[in-house]
Amino acid sequence: MKVLLIRHHRPSINTRLSESINQIQGVYPPLGIAYIAAVLEEKHEVTILDTQALNLTRDEIKQSIQKINPDVVGITCMTPTIRASLEISELTKEVSDDIITVLGGPHLSAFPKETLTYDHVDFGVVGEGEIVFPGLLTALEGENQLNEIDGLVFKKNGEIKFNSPKKYVKDLDSLPFPARHLLPNKKYYSIHADYPFTTLMTSRGCPFNCGYCFRDIFNRKLRFRSAKNVVDEIELCLEMRFKEIWFYDDVFTFNKKRVAEICSEILNRGLDFKWTAISRVDTVDYDLLKKMKKAGCYRIRYGVESGNQEILDLMNKRITLNMVKKTIKLTKKLGIETLCFFMIGYPGENSEKIKETIDFSIKIDPNWVMFSNAIPFPKTNFLELAYKKGLLKDRNYWDKFVLNKTDEKIPYSFPNLDRWVEFAFKRFYFRPKFVLKTILNLKSIRQNQRYILGLRALINYRSFLA
Numbered sequence: 001m002k003v004l005l006i007r008h009h010r011p012s013i014n015t016r017l018s019e020s021i022n023q024i025q026g027v028y029p030p031l032g033i034a035y036i037a038a039v040l041e042e043k044h045e046v047t048i049l050d051t052q053a054l055n056l057t058r059d060e061i062k063q064s065i066q067k068i069n070p071d072v073v074g075i076t077c078m079t080p081t082i083r084a085s086l087e088i089s090e091l092t093k094e095v096s097d098d099i100i101t102v103l104g105g106p107h108l109s110a111f112p113k114e115t116l117t118y119d120h121v122d123f124g125v126v127g128e129g130e131i132v133f134p135g136l137l138t139a140l141e142g143e144n145q146l147n148e149i150d151g152l153v154f155k156k157n158g159e160i161k162f163n164s165p166k167k168y169v170k171d172l173d174s175l176p177f178p179a180r181h182l183l184p185n186k187k188y189y190s191i192h193a194d195y196p197f198t199t200l201m202t203s204r205g206c207p208f209n210c211g212y213c214f215r216d217i218f219n220r221k222l223r224f225r226s227a228k229n230v231v232d233e234i235e236l237c238l239e240m241r242f243k244e245i246w247f248y249d250d251v252f253t254f255n256k257k258r259v260a261e262i263c264s265e266i267l268n269r270g271l272d273f274k275w276t277a278i279s280r281v282d283t284v285d286y287d288l289l290k291k292m293k294k295a296g297c298y299r300i301r302y303g304v305e306s307g308n309q310e311i312l313d314l315m316n317k318r319i320t321l322n323m324v325k326k327t328i329k330l331t332k333k334l335g336i337e338t339l340c341f342f343m344i345g346y347p348g349e350n351s352e353k354i355k356e357t358i359d360f361s362i363k364i365d366p367n368w369v370m371f372s373n374a375i376p377f378p379k380t381n382f383l384e385l386a387y388k389k390g391l392l393k394d395r396n397y398w399d400k401f402v403l404n405k406t407d408e409k410i411p412y413s414f415p416n417l418d419r420w421v422e423f424a425f426k427r428f429y430f431r432p433k434f435v436l437k438t439i440l441n442l443k444s445i446r447q448n449q450r451y452i453l454g455l456r457a458l459i460n461y462r463s464f465l466a
Helices: 019-025 031-040 058-068 079-095 106-110 129-140 227-239 256-268 286-294 309-315 321-333 351-364 381-388 397-402 417-429 432-440 445-459
Strands: 002-007 045-050 072-076 100-104 123-125 152-156 159-162 197-200 244-247 274-279 297-305 337-344 368-373
Touching: 002 031, 002 058, 031 045, 031 072, 031 129, 045 058, 058 079, 072 079, 072 129, 079 100, 079 106, 079 397, 100 106, 100 129, 123 129, 129 152, 197 227, 227 256, 256 286, 286 297, 286 321, 297 309, 297 321, 309 351, 321 337, 321 351, 337 351, 337 417, 351 417, 368 417, 417 432, 417 445
Parallel strands: 002 045, 002 072, 072 100, 100 123, 197 244, 244 274, 274 297, 297 337, 337 368
Antiparallel strands: 123 152, 152 159
């Protein structure tokens, strides 16, 4: 069969962050559909259309679908961007009613049946697409029955049926590498990355239970790829001339022994490249960081989230401020850059606690920070907490949003939330110490251009009104 996989994430109606900041964050490769494409192309003709990276208009997307003329269109989606994904399924049916539309991604785990209420959505994929999607194509070819496919949402005699997923990929080494050859790799960029760059996953799942994060049952099952398998993929990426690799695991350093093995494999093969990873402050130590640095790691992105211990406990982060201070200091001492994520506006915060977070970010002084507006996403403890504290008036808001019963931004009424985030950004980045340090560390014309873009984004941020 001829399959077209599409990513179409317009700026979401529920993205509260300034558009100027959204733009400089960049566009990253859609690894999820690249993995699915790699599995499907063993038996089918597969194309990927990344409309976000290619910056395509509605008409251009429609023309692309017409030109490819697929039998099946698979669309990845998250709940905040579901409207954009639904736009693609509707557009596909305008091209031809005979094209089968399939929606998958994190959104389907939260709202499987609701998503299938739309006439232009034929199927939904819940769970790991590498298992569900091939089974669906086999059924469409008449070789098995829809009710036999775990994780499939489908329509039968006017009713929406859902086969709960029971299977997941246990051996990640058994998967083919993502089909990067189908992606517009030169279109991906970030203000924080050398060009061209790509992302890479060495594990799946996260064992932690932070209150603001939605995880389905399989996203909680932690599974690891072998060091050899990971570095084999790294070598392929280097052959494709990527200059930088971002390890995009939820917690790259959870298994310290395995990370050390990956670093040893990189060093033994003599691979010389830059890489970054996402980590927690409680999953690294001196020996591991030293080895990571030797193997090419130049930046670690830590999820700190708050500078107030009471709020960290409310988030169920299971870290302390003292842990944060020690880890950031140690990481910087070993010559690895730090980027810390903070969240502003969690239930229980007030102006004093927000100021503590901003002051804490300045005190630990990472190389970079990212402040985000706290948003209670569906099926999270955060959403329930926001409702109980009266910050969210409608507990069923996301259901209504998915069913197109409201166009309103999520009515999360934290006082002056957007302004606090703007203030946090400008307070951190407009410090004379930070500006001077940045100027002194400039090493290339391209780096200089990236920093100018970042400065422009901050200046264009809506003015803070106290």
